[in-house]
Each structure stands twice: as C-alpha cells, then as structure tokens.
Amino acid sequence: MTAPLASEKAMVPFVSVHNMMRLIHHLGIETMLRELADLIEDDFRRWESFDKTPRLASHSRDGVIELMPTSDGTIYGFKYVNGHPRNIAEGLQTVTAFGMLAEVSTGYPVLLTEMTLLTALRTAATSAMAARHLAPKGARTMALIGNGAQAEFQVLAMKTVCGIDTVRLYDIDPRATEKTRRNLVGSGLAVLPCASAQAAIEGAGIITTCTADKQFATILTDNMIGAGVHINAIGGDCPGKTELHRDILLRADTFVEYAPQTWIEGEIQQMGRDYPITELWQVVTGERPGRHDERQVTLFDSVGFAIEDFSALRYLRERIRGTDFHEDLDMIADPDDPRDLYGMLQRAR
C-alpha cells in the first residue's frame, strides 16, 4: 500500500542551495544586499524585543560548530554554522550553514534553508550597515585582507550600500586574490591586487579583515592604521582567534553586536572588562554616537550575531512566498488524531 500524501500542515518550505542561487540572480545580488542591510538595521532598532544569548559553541582541535538561536516573540529562528579554517586544504569550505524559522505560537517550523550563501550575504550586509554609521564620510576606497569565500560579498555590499568604487586586495595565497579579482570583473569597481597587507591599506578609508586562522593572528598592527579609518574586522570570531594587534584597540572606538558574545569571541577578548565598547544597536537608535570626528579610528568588532540571521531568514521567507524558489519538505508528522501518532505510522504499511 502506498502512503497517503501528507497534509499541508506537515509541509515545510525548504530552500536548497540551488534555489538560493536562482533567487539571488532573480533578485540581483546588490538589491539583496541593500534590502538585507535595511532589514538588519530595522531589527537592530528593535533590539530590546529579542531573546538574546551568546551562541552555543562546540570547539574542537580543527574548528567550531555553533548554534545561534533568537526570537522576537512571534517567530523563532536558529542557524547551525561551523568554522573550520583547515577545511580548504581538503577542498571543503571553512564556513557552511543552514537554518530555520518556526512560529512561536505553535512551535511548528515555517522555513528550512541552506544558509552558507545567506550567511555570506547577511555578514556583508551587516558590515555595510555598520560602515554606514561608522566609516569616514566620502570613503571611496576599501582594503580587503583575506580573499576567501566571504570576499566578493563584502566588497559588493560596501559598493552598493556605502558607495566605494575601489577595492585593494591582499591574501597570503595569491590564488585567492586572483579568484576575487576575476569574480569582480564587470562589477564597476577598480580592483587592485596588492603584494602585502601594508600595501593594500594604502589610502583606504575602510579596511576589512576577513582571514581564517585558528590562532591569535596579527593581520594589522598599530603603526599601519592612520587617523580617521574604519576597520571592519570579520575574521576574529572565536576564543583564541583574533586579527588585530591590541594596540589598535587602545586607539579605536569599538562597536560590537552583542557584548556578552563578543567578549568571548571578538577582538575585545584581548582587553580587560573595563575596555569601553558600544553595542551597534545603540548607534542605530541614536542612543549613542557612531563616528563623530574625522580623525577617529572606528572598529566594528564583528563576530556574527543571531539577530542578523533572523533578519535574513525572515527576508527569505517573504521573498519565496508564492514563488517556485523552494520545495515543500514532508517534515512534520501529521496524524489524523494528534494523539494517535502510532496510528499514523500504520499509513505506511
């Protein structure tokens, strides 16, 4: 006997990597980055209405696996994400992810999706949203140190949200820089590969560090940082994994996502608890100043927070409604009588 089709309640929209790629091309990547930056900013503006917790991290010798939950009281979301810097030597990615949304009222899932691409988009959109508040006015040149999987997304978000027209690239592996240069042909940006981090930051108003290494690294030292720049530090996002020399932090005004998580994972893990920081949502709401002086060095100590994923998930849920950019997964058991789960099992005999 064949099993009867599951009812509508049992079906959860699922966005595969293939459908995510189709959707990004359909909407246009720069449009998506702009819309995501705005939506993340909207959710930062209502920061206090979210459940917040530092993400749950399972560390091992080679990397970390993390769960990132949050809820606004109506919708609950979480992301599963890993960070394994040595994966690329095996032909695997450093970061992969998937995630879901559920209705708080019933606990029923309403979306399951790939989030490797969506993470690259939301991380770039968050960087650009932060830079919109913190970068020097009129910055047109960006340096990007670390030219891996996140690279092009970071550049395109800074272009479309902040108006940069030139990017200077550096990676310890020249093949990564060449890959990024090639992918940005036709983007409308001047793309300049550089021979060192020092050369890359020349004349840049925005410096993004996006390297992956499971150690305290020093991608930038204090003598490299001139007055007035904005540093967008993406790659230091685990205990023992940082990118900046602590002397930079002593000079910079530092902005974070969620302080209890950033103290564990961010550049500020190098500092004492009396080190002054501002949560970015306070700048977004106007409660605290962002950039107030053209000589000020600003630092966005990004580690990635659950609310950014929540914003990206709710954006995706809206964008796939009524389209064929998803398939339906028979994910929820749906007995005719809710107490008769065993009886439902007999449908498949």
Ligand SMILES: NC(=O)c1ccc[n+]([C@@H]2O[C@H](COP(=O)([O-])OP(=O)(O)OC[C@H]3O[C@@H](n4cnc5c(N)ncnc54)[C@H](O)[C@@H]3O)[C@@H](O)[C@H]2O)c1
């Ligand atoms: N903050 C966030 O929200 C967020 C989100 C996603 C990824 N990340 C982090 O961003 C980093 C980059 O992610 P990815 O997916 O692009 O990784 P990736 O492994 O694809 O790329 C990292 C690149 O950094 C280069 N690199 C390593 N050490 C370097 C050094 N000393 N100088 C210059 N380049 C160096 C590598 O050669 C590689 O090309 C990772 O550390 C990841 O954990 C953060």
